[in-house]
Amino acid sequence: VALSRPRSIEALPDTLISQIAAGEVVERPASVVRELLDNALDAGASEIQLRLMAGGVRQILIEDDGCGIAAQDLPRAIQRHATSKIRSLHDLESVLTMGFRGEALAAIASVAALRIITRTQGASTAFMLDAASGEIEPAARAVGTSVEVKELFFSTPARRKFLKSEATELAHCVEALRRHALARPDVGFALWHEGKLQHQWRSAEGRSQHGDLDTEDEQRMVEVSATALERRLADVMGPEFMAQSVPVDYSEGGVRVFGRAGMPTHSRARADQQYCFVNGRFVREKTIAHAARSAYEDVLHGQRQPVYVLYVEIDPALVDVNVHPTKIEVRFREGRLVHAAVRHAVQQALAPSSAQVAAAASA
Ligand code: ADP
Numbered sequence: 489v490a491l492s493r494p495r496s497i498e499a500l501p502d503t504l505i506s507q508i509a510a511g512e513v514v515e516r517p518a519s520v521v522r523e524l525l526d527n528a529l530d531a532g533a534s535e536i537q538l539r540l541m542a543g544g545v546r547q548i549l550i551e552d553d554g555c556g557i558a559a560q561d562l563p564r565a566i567q568r569h570a571t572s573k574i575r576s577l578h579d580l581e582s583v584l585t586m587g588f589r590g591e592a593l594a595a596i597a598s599v600a601a602l603r604i605i606t607r608t609q610g611a612s613t614a615f616m617l618d619a620a621s622g623e624i625e626p627a628a629r630a631v632g633t634s635v636e637v638k639e640l641f642f643s644t645p646a647r648r649k650f651l652k653s654e655a656t657e658l659a660h661c662v663e664a665l666r667r668h669a670l671a672r673p674d675v676g677f678a679l680w681h682e683g684k685l686q687h688q689w690r691s692a693e694g695r696s697q698h699g700d701l702d703t704e705d706e707q708r709m710v711e712v713s714a715t716a717l718e719r720r721l722a723d724v725m726g727p728e729f730m731a732q733s734v735p736v737d738y739s740e741g742g743v744r745v746f747g748r749a750g751m752p753t754h755s756r757a758r759a760d761q762q763y764c765f766v767n768g769r770f771v772r773e774k775t776i777a778h779a780a781r782s783a784y785e786d787v788l789h790g791q792r793q794p795v796y797v798l799y800v801e802i803d804p805a806l807v808d809v810n811v812h813p814t815k816i817e818v819r820f821r822e823g824r825l826v827h828a829a830v831r832h833a834v835q836q837a838l839a840p841s842s843a844q845v846a847a848a849a850s851a
Pocket residue numbers: 523527528530531552554555556557564565566570571572573586587588589590591592593594632633
C-alpha cells in the first residue's frame with residue numbers, strides 16, 4: 489500500500505532497530521546456539537557446555553571456560569555494533585575471530601530474555617548482567633562466561649510462529665554444535681537436552697583427564713593434533729564414515745586442504761553431510777562444493793552426493809567473510825586457486841578407491 493501523502497521521516501527507536509537487525513541473525517534457537525558457540529570459541533574456551541530446554545526455545549544455557557568479560561565492559565557486550573574483536577577496517581580485512589560485527593548479543597537481547605554471568609582471571613568475583621534491566625550485580629562462578637537465553641521470540645509472536653517442532657529445533661541446534669565440534673577438535677563440547685546428556689565430544693586433553701586412553705602410547709599419540717582431528721571426526725561423523733572415507737591432505741597455490749572424503753560407495757541422495765571449513769569457520773561456499781563434487785565426477789553417478797569434511801586453509805586476506813550477517817557465506821579473492829586445490833586434493837585422496845571402482849566397472 490503506497491502512501492497518498494508524504495509522512496514525516498522519523499528515526500526508528502533503538503529497540504526496533506535491534507529487532508529488525510535480529511531478523512537477519514536470529515532465525516531460530518540454532519542461530520542463537522551458533523552465535524554463542526562462536527563467542528565462547530573467540531574467548532579461548534577449551535570446554536563448552538550447552539544445556540537446552542524445549543529444543544532451545546524455552547532455554548539455552550551455555551557455559552565456557554574462556555577469558556570472561558571485564559565488569560566495566562559488560563554493558564557494552566549487549567550494545568549494538570560494540571565489539572572487542574576488531575578496531576579498524578584493517579583488522580576486518582584479515583579477521584580470524586568468528587565474530588566481529590558486535591551484533592549477536594544485542595540481537596538476542598532484543599528477542600529473548602538474556603543474562604550473562606562472567607568472571608575474568610584475577611577478578612575478585614563474577615558479575616551478572618540482566619539485559620532487560622541493564623542491572624549488574626556480583627555473582628558466583630569460575631573464570632569464564634555463562635550466557636542464558638530464555639523464551640526466544642516471546643516479544644515477537646509473529647516470529648515465534650515460524651518455529652518448528654521441538655524435535656526439529658533441537659536437531660538444528662545439534663547440527664550447529666556438530667559444525668563447531670568439527671571446526672575445533674581441540675575444544676571439548678557437551679550438550680544436554682531437558683537435563684539429559686545427548687552428546688559429549690571430548691578434546692584430547694579432556695580425554696586424558698578422564699582416563700579413557702588405553703595405553704601410554706595412545707596418550708602420547710593424542711598430542712599430535714592430526715590424531716585429535718581423526719578422533720573428533722570419528723566422534724561426530726561416526727564409525728561408518730571413518731571406515732568409508734579416505735584422508736585428504738594436500739597443498740597447492742598457497743591453499744591447504746585436509747580432512748576426509750567419503751568413498752564413492754558411501755554417497756547419499758542429499759548433500760546433507762558435506763562440511764567445509766575455511767580457516768576454522770563453517771561455510772557454505774559454491775566454489776568448494778563445486779570443486780569437491782567435480783572430483784567425484786568419474787566415480788559418482790547421477791544425482792548422488794558425496795560425504796566429506798574438508799578444511800581449507802588460506803591467507804585470511806584472500807577471503808572476505810563479511811558477506812552475510814551469519815558469515816556462513818564467504819567470498820574468495822582467488823576462487824580458481826581454491827577450486828583447483830580442493831578438486832585436486834579430493835581427486836588425489838580418492839585415486840586408489842577410484843581405481844578400484846574403475847577396475848570393478850571394467851571387470
Ligand atoms: P562479536 O562477537 O561480533 O564481537 P557479540 O554481540 O557476539 O559480538 O559479543 C559482543 C562482545 O561481548 C564480544 O566482542 C566479546 O568481547 C564479548 N563476549 C561475548 N560472549 C563472550 C564470551 N562467551 N566470553 C567472553 N567475551 C564474550
